[in-house]
Amino acid sequence: AQSVTQPDIHITVSEGASLELRCNYSYGATPYLFWYVQSPGQGLQLLLKYFSGDTLVQGIKGFEAEFKRSQSSFNLRKPSVHWSDAAEYFCAVGMIKAAGNKLTFGGGTRVLVKP
Amino acid sequence: DAGVIQSPRHEVTEMGQEVTLRCKPISGHNSLFWYRQTMMRGLELLIYFNNNVPIDDSGMPEDRFSAKMPNASFSTLKIQPSEPRDSAVYFCASSPDGQETQYFGPGTRLLVL
Secondary structure (H helix, E strand, O other): OOEEEOOOOEEEEEOOOOEEEOOEEEOOOOOEEEEEEEOOOOOEEEEEEEOOOOOEEEOHHHOEEEEEHHHOEEEEEEOOOOHHHOEEEEEEEEEEOOOOEEEEEOOOEEEEEEO | OOOOEEEOOEEEEOOOOOEEEEEEOOOOOOEEEEEEEEOOOEEEEEEEEEOOEEEEOOOOOOOOEEEEEEEOOEEEEEEOOOOHHHOEEEEEEEEOOOOOOOEEOOOEEEEEO
16 A cells, blocks of 8 residues: 655744755555645645656745655755745655546645744 | 635534535546545545546545535535534545646535534
């Protein structure tokens, strides 16, 4: 069965500093990987996704993620965080079935941004 | 373009009452998903449909929960009878057929007293 682990439950970062969120997955085949962001009281918004090809993926809001097959990781990075980046971030792995698709989400990492 | 629409946005009810949550997926999307989010358990997939047919309901917690998708533009998640432990945020998401990206609605915040 597939699984996703986000080791950090909370991360506090100063505005303007860099941010890296860790994600490790367990999956028996080539994974489809996603990062979503959830602002307080909101639904989940897709930041970026990896299906194949270049292992460094660019997303919205200045985020990027790197797929490392050897480490089963898909870490999310941003060079300089803004106060508006305070949110909860979810990593997910996708399993494509003949009928529809299914995502398994990690537990999330809550990011706090200090002024 | 309208995204995934969920109603109501907030629901407060008493234990034992029936609760119905509604979802309108993005037009043209063939897959629809219901998730539940709690502090203790995080984001859990309850059930998903493809072309209006339930594909995987293994996440439905018990018989008190049921979901239907009578047509391509509407789905309901029903809890009968509701219990305080059902209090959570329930999300609906949809996805175009053959793609893996899911688009989430704003959620319904349910409180069962």
